[in-house]
Amino acid sequence: MYHRWADSRKAFVQEISDGQIGYVHIRSMDDGSFRDLYEQAMGENLNKKALVVDTRFNFGGLLHDDLNTFLSGKEYLKFAPQGDILKGGQPAPRWTRPSIVVMSEGNYSDASVFPYIYKQNGLGKLVGMPVPGTGTGVWLESQIDPTLTIGIPTIGMIGKEGRAIENLQVEPDIRVPMPYEAFLEGEDPQLRTAVEELLKQVQ
Numbered sequence: 001m002y003h004r005w006a007d008s009r010k011a012f013v014q015e016i017s018d019g020q021i022g023y024v025h026i027r028s029m030d031d032g033s034f035r036d037l038y039e040q041a042m043g044e045n046l047n048k049k050a051l052v053v054d055t056r057f058n059f060g061g062l063l064h065d066d067l068n069t070f071l072s073g074k075e076y077l078k079f080a081p082q083g084d085i086l087k088g089g090q091p092a093p094r095w096t097r098p099s100i101v102v103m104s105e106g107n108y109s110d111a112s113v114f115p116y117i118y119k120q121n122g123l124g125k126l127v128g129m130p131v132p133g134t135g136t137g138v139w140l141e142s143q144i145d146p147t148l149t150i151g152i153p154t155i156g157m158i159g160k161e162g163r164a165i166e167n168l169q170v171e172p173d174i175r176v177p178m179p180y181e182a183f184l185e186g187e188d189p190q191l192r193t194a195v196e197e198l199l200k201q202v203q
Contacts, residue, residue, distance in 0.1 A: 002027065012188055013052055017195045020202065022048035029061030029110040038070070041095055046088070049202040050098040052194050056128065060109025067114055071099050071123050098201045099124045100194045103172065107131040109138070113157060115170045120160050125173040127194040133168040 006025045013023035022045030027033050037053075045051060053071070073094025089096075103115045103126055113135035115126050137155025142148075156164035174197065176190045 008186065009054060009188065009191060012186070012191055013195055016192060017199060020049045021195050021198050022051045023054065023191075024051065025054040025056075026058055026063075026067070026111075028058055029063035029114070033061075034063055034066050034070075037067075041070075042093070048097070050100070050198040051095060052102060052191065052198065053099055054102045054191070055107055055111050055114060056102060056104040056190075057106040058108070058111035060111050060134075062110055064110050064114040064117055068117050068121060068123070069094070071095050071118070072121065098198055100198050101126050102190050102194050103128040103131050103170070104178065104190070105129050105131065108134050110135060112170055113165065116159060116165055116168075119170070119173070125197060126170070127174045127197065128172050128176055128190045129178070130172065130175075131170040133166055133170065136164070136166040 006027075009025060010023045013021055022041065024037050024040045024045070026037055041051060051071075053067075071094075073091050073096040075089050075096040076091070078089040101115055101118050101124065103111075107115065112131045112133060115131055116135065118124065119126050135157055136153045137157065138151040139154045141150045141152060143150065153166075156166060159165045159168075161168065174193055176193045178188070178190055182189060
């Protein structure tokens, strides 16, 4: 069901952008999700003009720094074989074109930290609904019963406000709700708004 939904979102962005904008969904803040993001962004979306990074329904992990580094690439060198300047250049392993992040009330833990630093560092706009301030470093302890794990908050993360970002709600730059009826019908006003914003930047 997840892959069917993610594929439908990708097709939606492809259709409404006339193939100009790429789409990736970050399922959770873990190594596997980053590998999926990297493969898609630098593979099928390599020649797209911009990238929608969808973080909705992401329950967290520890990936915000990797995402920040990947999406903050600034092109410093172009390649020109035989004098013909190519689209690509360096840094080759990082995304150097515009991006936008879509978020929702369902983001949790590191999925609230990432939109926060994306906005703080001026990488692009946030679209969607406010994310509760649930970002904090948690130490996980297994119990005698292996099905039970206790998370103990241990590390506060301090942003530009000089205070822990836990309990600091992340506000979108463009607030767009997701009506339940629209979700059921396959319409996606949050993604549509994100694509419209990116198209303004790349036209």
